[in-house]
Structure formats: C-alpha cells, structure tokens
Amino acid sequence: MRKSYxxxxxxxxxxxxxxxxxxxxxxxxxxxxxxxxEMVGLHEGDRLDMAKIDKAIKKFYAQGYxxxxxxxxxxxxxIFHFVEKPLIAAIEVLGYLENKKEELDEILGIKKGDIYxxxxxxxxxxxxxxxxxxxxxFDTVVEVDTQKVGENSLRLTFIVNKGExxxxxxxxxxxxxxxxxxxxxxVVANREKHPYFWWMIGVDSGEVxxxxxxxxxxxxxxxxxxxxxxxxKISDPFLRVDFDNYKAxxxxxxxxxxxxxxxDVQIKLLExxxxxxxxxxxxxxxxGKVFNIEKMRKDIEKLRKAIADKGYAFVRIVPDFQKDxxxxxxxxxxIINPGEKVYIRDVVISGNQRTLxxxxxxxxxxxxxxxxxxxxxxxxxNALRRTGFFSDVKIEERxxxxxxxxxxxxxxxxxxxxxxxxxxxxxxxxxxVNASINDKNIFGSGIEGRFQIDYSSKSMRFNLGITNPRxxxxxxxxxINLYNTRFEYYDYTQERKGGSLSxxxxxxxxxxxxxxxxxxxxxxxxxxxxxxxxxEGTYTKSALIPAVIFDNxxxxxxxxxxxxxxxxxxxxxxxxxxxxxKFYARSAxxxxxxxxxxxxxxxxxxxxxxxxxxxxxxxxxxxxxLGGIRSLRGYQTASISPKDEEGRLIGGKEMFSTSLEASIPxxxxxxxxxxxxxxxxxxxEDSFTAIxxxxxxxxxxxxxxxxxxxxxxxxxxxxxxxxxxxxFEFSVGTRF
Numbered sequence: 181m182r183k184s185y186x187x188x189x190x191x192x193x194x195x196x197x198x199x200x201x202x203x204x205x206x207x208x209x210x211x212x213x214x215x216x217x218e219m220v221g222l223h224e225g226d227r228l229d230m231a232k233i234d235k236a237i238k239k240f241y242a243q244g245y246x247x248x249x250x251x252x253x254x255x256x257x258x259i260f261h262f263v264e265k266p267l268i269a270a271i272e273v274l275g276y277l278e279n280k281k282e283e284l285d286e287i288l289g290i291k292k293g294d295i296y297x298x299x300x301x302x303x304x305x306x307x308x309x310x311x312x313x314x315x316x317x318f319d320t321v322v323e324v325d326t327q328k329v330g331e332n333s334l335r336l337t338f339i340v341n342k343g344e345x346x347x348x349x350x351x352x353x354x355x356x357x358x359x360x361x362x363x364x365x366x367v368v369a370n371r372e373k374h375p376y377f378w379w380m381i382g383v384d385s386g387e388v389x390x391x392x393x394x395x396x397x398x399x400x401x402x403x404x405x406x407x408x409x410x411x412x413k414i415s416d417p418f419l420r421v422d423f424d425n426y427k428a429x430x431x432x433x434x435x436x437x438x439x440x441x442x443x444d445v446q447i448k449l450l451e452x453x454x455x456x457x458x459x460x461x462x463x464x465x466x467x468g469k470v471f472n473i474e475k476m477r478k479d480i481e482k483l484r485k486a487i488a489d490k491g492y493a494f495v496r497i498v499p500d501f502q503k504d505x506x507x508x509x510x511x512x513x514x515i516i517n518p519g520e521k522v523y524i525r526d527v528v529i530s531g532n533q534r535t536l537x538x539x540x541x542x543x544x545x546x547x548x549x550x551x552x553x554x555x556x557x558x559x560x561x562n563a564l565r566r567t568g569f570f571s572d573v574k575i576e577e578r579x580x581x582x583x584x585x586x587x588x589x590x591x592x593x594x595x596x597x598x599x600x601x602x603x604x605x606x607x608x609x610x611x612x613v614n615a616s617i618n619d620k621n622i623f624g625s626g627i628e629g630r631f632q633i634d635y636s637s638k639s640m641r642f643n644l645g646i647t648n649p650r651x652x653x654x655x656x657x658x659x660i661n662l663y664n665t666r667f668e669y670y671d672y673t674q675e676r677k678g679g680s681l682s683x684x685x686x687x688x689x690x691x692x693x694x695x696x697x698x699x700x701x702x703x704x705x706x707x708x709x710x711x712x713x714x715x716e717g718t719y720t721k722s723a724l725i726p727a728v729i730f731d732n733x734x735x736x737x738x739x740x741x742x743x744x745x746x747x748x749x750x751x752x753x754x755x756x757x758x759x760x761x762k763f764y765a766r767s768a769x770x771x772x773x774x775x776x777x778x779x780x781x782x783x784x785x786x787x788x789x790x791x792x793x794x795x796x797x798x799x800x801x802x803x804x805x806l807g808g809i810r811s812l813r814g815y816q817t818a819s820i821s822p823k824d825e826e827g828r829l830i831g832g833k834e835m836f837s838t839s840l841e842a843s844i845p846x847x848x849x850x851x852x853x854x855x856x857x858x859x860x861x862x863x864x865e866d867s868f869t870a871i872x873x874x875x876x877x878x879x880x881x882x883x884x885x886x887x888x889x890x891x892x893x894x895x896x897x898x899x900x901x902x903x904x905x906x907x908f909e910f911s912v913g914t915r916f
C-alpha cells in the first residue's frame with residue numbers, strides 16, 4: 181500500500197476541496213467497474229474525501245485479488261490503478277506425493293485457477309510437511325518453483341524431499357505387569373520395530389505414526405478397562421528421537437491398580453416399551469464377573485437393539501456405575517430413555533455408479549412410511565452384501581425430526597464382471613487353461629451371465645448361462661443353462677451335453693425354493709473293461725430337481741456370521757433312460773470372533789450329504805465321488821469311492837463330507853486370508869462309512885480384482901495303498 185499512501189499525500193493538501201468529475205478504474209479483471217464504484221463510496225459531483233479513498237483502498241485489498249493499488253488525479257478525474265495477483269495455471273508436485281494426484285487438492289488447499297497468494301503457498305507447504313509427518317517422515321523439505329505462463333498466470337512446482345522415517349527401536353512400559361509388550365502392541369498404532377523382519381510387509385516396521393501417538397495412551401487405558409482395571413492411569417507418550425540416525429525410544433508410565441468385579445446390575449427404563457426382565461436376560465456383564473468395559477458397551481448395543489426394534493431409533497442409554505475403591509466392586513445401572521417412535525421418511529441411495537437404484541432398493545427392508553427397526557436395518561446391509569455386487573455397504577441414519585429419519589444407503593461397488601484368460605492346477609488334470617466372460621450384475625441390472633471354456637489334458641468344459649434372481653423386481657427367479665463337457669476319468673471318458681431351466685421363488689428374506697428341469701445326453705467311451713458298471717453307449721437324462729435354500733450370511737465372499745442350508749431331490753425318470761432319485765444337502769456355518777477376542781478370526785463348519793435310490797438305471801457317472809477342492813482336500817478330484825474287482829472306481833450311493841476351518845488375516849488391511857482346515861468324509865454303496873478318509877492343510881484366500889482365488893496346500897491323513905493323493909490345488913471364483 182506504499183504507493184497508494186504516497187499518492188494521497190501528494191495531492192491531499194491541494195485537492196482536499198476539489199470536486200470529483202469522474203471516477204475510473206484501470207487494470208480490473210475480477211471486479212466489475214460497477215461493483216468497484218459501489219465499494220469506493222464516492223460519486224461524480226462529490227467533494228474529494230481522502231478518508232473515503234483510504235477506506236476504499238483497504239476494501240479492495242481485503243478482496244485478496246490485488247498485488248498493488250494506487251490512486252491518480254487528472255483535473256478532477258480520480259483514477260484507481262490495480263495490479264492484480266497472478267492466477268495459478270498449473271500445479272505439479274515432484275517427489276513425495278507425486279503419484280497421489282487425487283489427494284493433492286485436499287492436501288495443498290489450493291488448486292488450478294486460484295489466485296496466487298504467498299500465505300496460501302506457505303500453508304500448502306506446511307500441509308505437505310504435516311502429511312509426511314503423519315506417515316512417519318521427518319525433516320521434510322518443500323521448495324516451490326514459480327514459472328510465468330501467459331500474461332498474468334503462474335505454474336507452481338512443489339519440489340518435496342520427504343525426509344527420513346523415524347523408527348521406534350525400543351518401547352518401554354514402566355509399571356506394566358498385567359499385560360506384556362505384545363498385548364499392548366496389539367492395540368496401539370506405534371509399535372516397536374521387529375528385530376529381524378521389520379522390512380517385510382505385515383511385520384511391525386516401527387515407523388512412528390505421529391498423528392496416532394496422542395491416541396495410543398487412551399487405547400492402552402481401554403485395554404486395562406476391558407479387564408476391570410478401572411483405576412489404571414497411562415501417562416502421555418514420551419518419544420525421544422536421535423536425529424543423527426532417526427531412531428527413537430518410546431516410553432509410557434503405567435499405574436495398573438487392581439481389577440474390579442460387578443456387584444450389581446440394574447436397568448432403569450423411563451418408558452415401559454419393553455419388559456425389563458426381557459432386557460435383563462440379554463446382558464452378559466452380570467454380578468460376580470470381572471468388570472469389562474467392552475462387554476458393557478456390547479450390552480448397551482444389545483439393549484439399544486431390543487428397544488430400537490420396537491421403533492425407538494433414537495433411544496438413549498446412559499451407563500451409570502459406581503466404584504467402591506475399598507472392595508473393588510462396581511454397581512452398574514443402565515438408564516434408558518426410549519424417546520419417540522420413529523418412522524422412515526425417505527431412503528436415499530448413493531455410491532452406485534453402475535448398479536441401478538431399484539436393484540439396491542429391493543434389498544432394503546425399510547421403506548418410506550415404515551416404522552424403524554434395527555434388525556431390518558442390519559438385515560438390509562447383509563442382504564446387499566450377499567448380492568456380491570459391493571465391497572462395502574453403509575446405511576446412515578439421518579434424523580430429520582423428533583419422530584422421522586432418512587436412511588442414506590451408501591454402497592461401494594466392486595468389479596462383478598470380468599473377461600479373463602487364466603488357469604489353474606490340479607494334481608489329476610495337471611494345468612488347466614480357461615477363458616471366461618462372467619458378470620453377476622449385467623449393466624447394473626442384477627442379472628447374472630456367464631460364458632466359460634476350460635481345457636486341460638483330461639477335460640474340456642463349455643458353459644453358457646443366464647439367471648435373473650428377481651424377475652421384474654419380484655420374488656421370482658428364472659435361469660437357463662447350457663453345457664457341453666468332456667472328461668477323462670480314471671476308467672472311462674464321459675461326454676456330456678445338455679441344459680437346464682430353473683424357476684424359483686423367495687418366500688422370506690432368507691428362504692427360497694426352486695424347480696429345475698434338466699435334460700442331457702451322456703456318452704461313455706474308452707471304457708477299460710465293458711461290464712455291469714461300465715457300459716459304453718449313450719445315456720439320456722430327463723430330470724426334475726426341486727430345491728430349497730436358506731441363507732442369512734452377512735457377506736457373499738467372506739461371511740463372518742450366518743448359515744447357508746440347501747437341500748435338493750433329483751428325480752431322473754421324467755423321460756430318458758436314466759432311472760434314479762438323488763437326495764443331496766449341504767450346509768455351512770460362519771462365526772466371526774472379532775467382537776469377542778478383538779481379532780478377525782472366522783470359524784467355519786461345512787457339511788454335505790448325499791443319498792441315491794437306484795430305480796432301474798443308475799449310470800456310474802451319476803453316483804457320488806469324494807476328493808478334491810469341493811469335498812475332501814488332500815486327495816485327487818473324484819478319486820475316493822468304492823471299487824469293483826478290477827480296482828476301478830464305481831462311485832457310491834451314500835456319501836458325506838465335513839470340514840472345519842479357521843480363517844485369519846494374512847496381511848493387515850488386505851483382502852488376503854490364511855485358512856487352516858481339516859476335512860473328513862465317508863462313502864459307500866450301502867453305508868456312509870464303508871470308506872472314510874481325512875485330510876488337513878492350509879489355504880491362502882485372496883479376494884483379488886479378478887475374483888476370489890484359493891491356493892490350497894493339503895495332506896492326506898489316513899490314506900491307504902492305492903489312494904491318489906494331492907498336495908496342491910488352486911481355484912478361481914469360489915465362495916470361501
């Protein structure tokens with residue numbers, strides 16, 4: 181403003197009483213002359229007022245557009261001269277954050293088209309340093325290079341040297357006796373560097389996460405509270421850094437105290453919307469148990485659910501507990517205020533770039549006008565996850581009045597379709613090559629289509645199918661499937677051509693049924709010995725297959741809760757020359773332990789059972805066989821069954837298999853898991869246990885961009901002489 185005040189002083193004394201003939205503006209780009217004239221507060225014919233000119237200059241500077249302003253008088257014509265700040269024509273970041281272009285606007289706080297401002301540039305530099313520091317980089321250096329582009333614009337280049345990472349070499353827990361270092365490192369973000377394998381992905385690298393450091397004390401205290409140590413006090417973290425080598429020592433001082441037990445639990449319900457006895461029966465934290473703040477929070481959620489299921493979405497539950505420091509006991513009381521019954525005003529869907537709104541809406545069990553239900557809300561999330569269309573589903577409750585809310589359904593879509601050329605490996609078939617076009621959600625309509633060709637040294641498979649699970653958004657489904665396969669079994673070769681048509685109906689949220697008609701021709705060739713069991717020729721099957729399915733799992737690919745149950749009866753005899761009835765059932769139970777042990781461990785129990793009634797013509801290829809990924813790992817596909825006097829596999833009429841699995845994350849924040857399993861099964865002609873086998877091993881499960889991938893390493897446990905065992909297999913596209 182130096183020029184402005186100098187100009188004012190020059191003509192102030194001589195022109196104080198001069199009349200203004202006109203007002204002009206030179207160099208304005210961002211403000212129109214009309215707006216500028218209003219800001220000046222002077223008009224033609226007014227006496228020149230230096231105070232008003234001074235005030236106008238300050239107003240102009242406050243707009244942030246101008247680098248310099250000065251005023252000139254020419255015989256009563258007052259001219260305001262402006263030099264505007266340049267515009268930012270382009271922004272480039274070199275070094276750190278160079279590949280994070282989608283995050284730059286938020287980090288920098290400036291963007292292309294903004295006015296160049298020194299203070300904004302300095303703030304941007306500080307934000308870059310803060311971002312680097314939050315990721316463990318210290319002594320970050322940021323330089324800014326400006327290059328003129330055009331008449332009044334600049335190109336900014338941020339040159340960033342992200343500095344060095346500080347690593348925690350030693351974590352000291354002064355006073356910790358109840359928990360060891362491993363227990364505490366499970367809950368904090370800043371951990372000690374692993375002495376040997378810190379450089380491996382998924383292993384503690386010891387990198388300082390400065391933004392998480394203030395929160396770690398509270399995390400440690402919460403760990404103590406979860407075991408009843410309510411007097412525990414954790415000091416602020418003390419981080420001592422040697423900037424010569426960027427090594428650090430992190431120390432906490434911990435006072436543990438003694439654990440508290442629950443002496444009494446009461447519920448005070450301000451409105452009798454639910455029977456108090458019913459609420460008390462849901463509590464896990466009861467008198468006599470060690471007080472656990474995590475269990476208390478879970479009990480609060482159980483109470484909230486019970487009240488919210490009656491429509492009281494905005495129920496307030498306040499835990500009131502009194503400590504007796506002498507006896508180390510706690511009296512706990514839950515004060516529950518249900519509030520008003522709440523209704524749904526609107527359901528708003530977002531995040532779906534591809535999936536149609538109606539496909540999402542039909543899986544949401546709450547609609548405008550409905551009474552709120554917590555169970556319906558959770559089941560809506562689970563139903564959307566079970567579609568397999570979304571990697572994440574959130575339903576936000578937005579209160580719009582004391583008794584109304586909007587539901588904001590936010591989905592994150594995942595790839596449901598792929599064009600893939602790949603392969604696999606089976607110990608029997610060797611390497612498999614496949615090409616496929618699959619989409620579970622064609623054009624976002626919810627319709628599933630599949631086209632697949634597989635080829636190996638032992639097989640050729642062709643499959644084409646399409647299924648609409650909700651015809652016209654109804655509870656009816658319709659599917660058609662065509663297939664052509666050729667498979668060289670151990671004792672014969674089968675060529676199979678046919679198709680099926682299925683019609684289904686969903687009776688409840690979790691229960692559905694279907695009726696399928698299947699027609700196919702089977703041709704047996706290359707039979708080792710043509711006899712009673714193995715007769716070369718063509719077999720025709722015309723079958724009706726009624727089936728019922730129950731599924732209340734919470735996710736399609738990696739369920740953590742719920743069960744799947746299915747049962748079918750295949751009646752072959754509605755035409756054709758095959759005559760038999762095949763009964764088949766399968767089940768799977770999933771249970772996630774994260775809420776109980778604060779670790780993402782998933783237990784799975786799976787079983788299947790089959791029984792065949794021979795009604796005059798039961799070909800060997802329609803019978804049951806065990807072995808392989810789908811039934812009994814550790815043995816080659818379809819290699820376990822009764823044998824004839826020649827040692828050939830003739831299949832069984834009765835079969836069962838069971839699996840117990842434990843799945844854990846293989847790497848944190850990844851879609852890869854490690855699963856340990858043990859399989860057990862039996863098969864026979866007239867007995868389920870005529871032949872029994874078991875296998876065990878581990879599998880790597882990866883929910884990859886191409887779909888689910890499994891790498892299976894197995895070992896047969898009780899194999900007998902002549903068994904065909906298998907130690908490695910992998911598959912693509914299977915639900916875990």
